Amino acid sequence: MSGDADKRADAAEMKLAASPWKPFEARRRERDVKRGAVLRVAVSLFLEQGYDRTSLNEVAERLNITKPALYNYFRSKEEILVECYRLGQEKAMAGIERILAKPDTGLVRLRALIRHYCEVMTLDFGQCLVRVDDHVLSAPARDQVREGKRLIDRYFRDFLTSGIEDGSIKSCDVRLTVFAITGAINWVGHWYRADGEMTAREIGDTYAMQLTGSLAVEKT
Amino acid sequence: MSGDADKRADAAEMKLAASPWKPFEARRRERDVKRGAVLRVAVSLFLEQGYDRTSLNEVAERLNITKPALYNYFRSKEEILVECYRLGQEKAMAGIERILAKPDTGLVRLRALIRHYCEVMTLDFGQCLVRVDDHVLSAPARDQVREGKRLIDRYFRDFLTSGIEDGSIKSCDVRLTVFAITGAINWVGHWYRADGEMTAREIGDTYAMQLTGSLAVEKT
Amino acid sequence: MSGDADKRADAAEMKLAASPWKPFEARRRERDVKRGAVLRVAVSLFLEQGYDRTSLNEVAERLNITKPALYNYFRSKEEILVECYRLGQEKAMAGIERILAKPDTGLVRLRALIRHYCEVMTLDFGQCLVRVDDHVLSAPARDQVREGKRLIDRYFRDFLTSGIEDGSIKSCDVRLTVFAITGAINWVGHWYRADGEMTAREIGDTYAMQLTGSLAVEKT
Amino acid sequence: MSGDADKRADAAEMKLAASPWKPFEARRRERDVKRGAVLRVAVSLFLEQGYDRTSLNEVAERLNITKPALYNYFRSKEEILVECYRLGQEKAMAGIERILAKPDTGLVRLRALIRHYCEVMTLDFGQCLVRVDDHVLSAPARDQVREGKRLIDRYFRDFLTSGIEDGSIKSCDVRLTVFAITGAINWVGHWYRADGEMTAREIGDTYAMQLTGSLAVEKT
DNA sequence: GATGAATGAGGATTCATTCAT
DNA sequence: TATGAATGAATCCTCATTCAT
Structure with a gap:
């Protein structure tokens, strides 16, 4: 039964075990996912309270991260908007x-x-x-x-x-x-x-x- | 019948007509004019730059007065809006x-x-x-x-x-x-x-x- | 019945009618009364809210006068205290x-x-x-x-x-x-x-x- | 029996023992030290000049930090008091x-x-x-x-x-x-x-x- | 990648005081 | 004497942003 699928899983596992660094693709994907999450939360808050009344702290809080972490994904509040x-x-x-x-x-x-x-x-x-x-x-x-x-x-x-x-x-x-x-x-x-x-x-x-x-x- | 009393009343009436009322009215009118001017300048700036981006300083500057002077006419920025x-x-x-x-x-x-x-x-x-x-x-x-x-x-x-x-x-x-x-x-x-x-x-x-x-x- | 009392009243009325300026003594007395009233109100507010938290506006308001009027009796807030x-x-x-x-x-x-x-x-x-x-x-x-x-x-x-x-x-x-x-x-x-x-x-x-x-x- | 796996575990344990906890504890300790310093300076100024006459700027200055830095440790001036x-x-x-x-x-x-x-x-x-x-x-x-x-x-x-x-x-x-x-x-x-x-x-x-x-x- | 700490800039608001009327 | 208006100074607080770790 097993075969290619297994091999691929193994390969993946080995790579994971061998290196703490996730494969490049996966990392970019993960990054994009997080970026997207920031945007979704941000836009929702902007609509709810207005852009100026929404602090990056609030955005970060809803994402369970801290404010400066946002700067890993965006250069500024303006860029988010x-x-x-x-x-x-x-x-x-x-x-x-x-x-x-x-x-x-x-x-x-x-x-x-x-x-x-x-x-x-x-x-x-x-x-x-x-x-x-x-x-x-x-x-x-x-x-x-x-x-x-x-x-x-x-x-x-x-x-x-x-x-x-x-x-x-x-x-x-x-x-x-x-x-x-x-x-x-x-x-x-x-x-x-x-x-x-x-x-x-x-x-x-x-x-x-x-x-x-x-x-x-x-x-x- | 009439006499001194009447004369005094007349005099009072004239004075009243001439002076104590006019100043009062004029005062109120002037005040309203200024209030109106504040509002016109304010709304224009709000439209131009947005409410949050408009500081009371800017409003005051355009009116050639100082920021706290605005508080003679309005209790707060919010009240202006x-x-x-x-x-x-x-x-x-x-x-x-x-x-x-x-x-x-x-x-x-x-x-x-x-x-x-x-x-x-x-x-x-x-x-x-x-x-x-x-x-x-x-x-x-x-x-x-x-x-x-x-x-x-x-x-x-x-x-x-x-x-x-x-x-x-x-x-x-x-x-x-x-x-x-x-x-x-x-x-x-x-x-x-x-x-x-x-x-x-x-x-x-x-x-x-x-x-x-x-x-x-x-x-x- | 009437007599001295009336005369005195008349005299007083005449003086009042004759001159808008109250007699000097009376004026100083009145002034002192007002000064005292300011102090009583002020001290009561100071005790109630503390000196710094008490604005001259509040003092004036309780006296039914306006803030600058206080400066007729005292040179500064400090002097009041x-x-x-x-x-x-x-x-x-x-x-x-x-x-x-x-x-x-x-x-x-x-x-x-x-x-x-x-x-x-x-x-x-x-x-x-x-x-x-x-x-x-x-x-x-x-x-x-x-x-x-x-x-x-x-x-x-x-x-x-x-x-x-x-x-x-x-x-x-x-x-x-x-x-x-x-x-x-x-x-x-x-x-x-x-x-x-x-x-x-x-x-x-x-x-x-x-x-x-x-x-x-x-x-x- | 043991081998590479054990070695890795040990290494991990040592790292854990050595680093992630200590920094955390140390961080908190350091934070408490700073909080305490703020309070000591603040109370001393409050006694010296009174609460209302003491600005947060003065407190910060004596600590060689800037005013908003205080807000990392306290939510408001009142909380400090x-x-x-x-x-x-x-x-x-x-x-x-x-x-x-x-x-x-x-x-x-x-x-x-x-x-x-x-x-x-x-x-x-x-x-x-x-x-x-x-x-x-x-x-x-x-x-x-x-x-x-x-x-x-x-x-x-x-x-x-x-x-x-x-x-x-x-x-x-x-x-x-x-x-x-x-x-x-x-x-x-x-x-x-x-x-x-x-x-x-x-x-x-x-x-x-x-x-x-x-x-x-x-x-x- | 994520955090805590720190900063600089800026803004609303309050208030004692002054002045023309 | 009393007032409305205006001012300048000062204060608390918020926030985007940066940086060492």
């Missing part, structure tokens, strides 16, 4: 890439984006994007974060514009319309409760239709 | 009262409220409502502020509901719809620039129609 | 002078002083002497106050010494004995309560005998 | 326990307590009990401190009472007598100078006899 923002934007971008992967009318894409973004807004990292004021960041970090936000915003605009061009969406003031849509769905990040009556999916589906209701060109 | 919130809410409520003053359908009222709220969102005190995270407040102050926010929200809900009842608005998920509308117009507070291409009025007019576009019952 | 000390010492000295006025043995005088000092310790100004730490004073003021305390202490010592000389008191370590006596009666200032079970007089009578019990030369 | 009080009370209680350890008449015990308490009054932490006004403490801290004072006072009362019961002390007004005794010896904390002519022991011996002179039942 920037990472939180980045993770939120990454989630958003992941969806956008999926949408871009297959050809569709602007309207369909816009609706898909709304649906996706609503789901992002139900995640801590997503809410971070709209609930933690980026004024707390230094100018360069703020610029970087805003650049990310602008990038996402541009897809809303692009999808709307291309929808008008391909005839799936009525002509309208693009800028104002995008603001209305993003405003409505950003707001989800403020009122959504995991234990509420609507799931992220339901909210997304509803808003996808409702927010584009008066934009869609009627199919005849 | 609470007043800013209150002023924003007051502006909103003033419009609501005007709307309530004359009878109208729910749809008309809702549109009027959107228009009005958009204008509020172009004012510093209005933007304060949506751009300064109320987590910086102590629990009791926060409760008070949130109560005010809820009050305003309720009118959106009321107008929408009564619109459905009076037939001017189509049946819909009230809660979600109100969130969409308020989200969209709260967002104005984030992107509006006084030197932008659209006036407050134009934004309000556009949103009043656009955000209710798919809700309005078509007149036949 | 110094006056309180002085009044306490004055009370003590008044008794001492009465004792010195009539010839008596050292023992009788010492007992009289104990009785008297116990009563002083039941007054606010008296308690001030032992309950308000004179460290709060500037060096010169402190020296002045301490000089006063030393003066009083010296009479305890003098009476004791002369009692030994005149044979009414047994020989003993004067310094230590005086410390024991003054310690015991100063302590009254800490525990005495006006609503307690013993009157100032009873405490004084008891201590006068008890504290000199082992000192008195038995009469045969 | 409370600890000072506690140490003083601890000294007093230690003596009381020694007295309680062996059976004796009330008179003997009372005299022993007086002797002991006099010595406590020559220590900074002891003087702190009577020279630092506890009004500077917050209500809860004050209650705690006063509870400690009451505890000690009770032993004076108990010893006196039991002395009356066992016939070693004459009947007397217990409350007033205890006040006289404690007043006299608390006062030691105010006038004692380390460089004075009497040692703590001499003062204690003298007071132990003198303050109970008129109370003791004559042995026949």
